[in-house]
Amino acid sequence: MKQLSVEHLLGIKYLNKNDLELIFETAAHFKEVINRPIKKVPSLRDITIANLFFENSTRTKLSFELAEKRLSADVINFSAGQSSVKKGETLIDTVNNILSMKVDIVVMRHSNVGAGIFLSNHVDAKIINAGDGTHEHPTQALLDSFSMREALNSDLKGKKIVIVGDVLHSRVALSNIFALQLQGAKVKVCGPSTLIPKYISTLGVEVETNLKKALEWCDVANVLRVQHERMDIKYFPSTREYTQLFGINKEILDNLSKKIVIMHPGPINRGVELTSDVADSDQSIILNQVENGVAVRMAVIYLLAQQIKR
Secondary structure (H helix, E strand, O other): OOOOOOOOEOOHHHOOHHHHHHHHHHHHHHHHHHOOOOOOOOOOOOOEEEEEEOOOOOHHHHHHHHHHHHOOOEEEEEEHHHOHHHHOOOHHHHHHHHHOOOOOEEEEEEOOOOHHHHHHOOOOOEEEEEEEOOOEOHHHHHHHHHHHHHHHOOOOOOOEEEEEOOOOOOHHHHHHHHHHHHOOOEEEEEOOHHHOOHHHHHHOOEEOOOHHHHHHHOOEEEEOOOOHHHOOOOOOOOHHHHHHHHOEOHHHHHOOOOOOEEEOOOOOOEOOOEOHHHHOOOOEOHHHHHHHHHHHHHHHHHHHHOOOOO
16 A cells, blocks of 8 residues: 655645655545445544644644544544643643643644644654645645646646735745645745745745736645734835735636636635635635545544554
């Protein structure tokens, strides 16, 4: 049986193209499973998974939990907001306490960059990074690529993808750039210059500050949320001005010379990044992304669990 080249899913930058293809192939199988009348498989009946969310999350946490339950794993949910972390317990203490319960896989979201890497060096369990600071969010990038391939009905070699919006604060953007480049796609970013990181050109990514030009160029627009909660200063004059320059509405899409695919990792600030008639249109694959998120996360968990030595 084919195996991943890595022992943990810490970031897309540690994967190779064969890893991506294996994850997509496995996810396609699980997508078929979750569309059957009986959506559960007994694959991980003897595996225990701990979900450690040190940052708030609704969609990612629910998606992982559903994926784990569809695979018949035993699931422990841990939310730092209601835990001893508030009393000063360290990350290692918290995890060791959970591992003493004989946990096999840890899914972790943490506000510190590299938290998953730190953990993988100290605990004997498979680690899946569900987002670390503004660094990476690998499963989101995997489900985004999987959804693009489905929508375009082809692989992504030579396809043109633009990432629009708050690239600076986005872990989704960085993971997507790595994943898209591994598959041979062409990537541009578009947004206010204050929200484009200075290092972006070192990744071989072009910057386009004109939204209409960016949309005319691309096959797929992956639109990011403006992350007000990560902003300690003002990066643009007002939300209204941001929307006028970088918000996508139906009129803009209808005036393009071709039909493009619209994506968003959610949650959407409706009326800011996208108007409702775009988010709910036939060009949007936002709900497919949600469905594919469960299948892709099932694939990642299943493939890492295959490496656990009993």
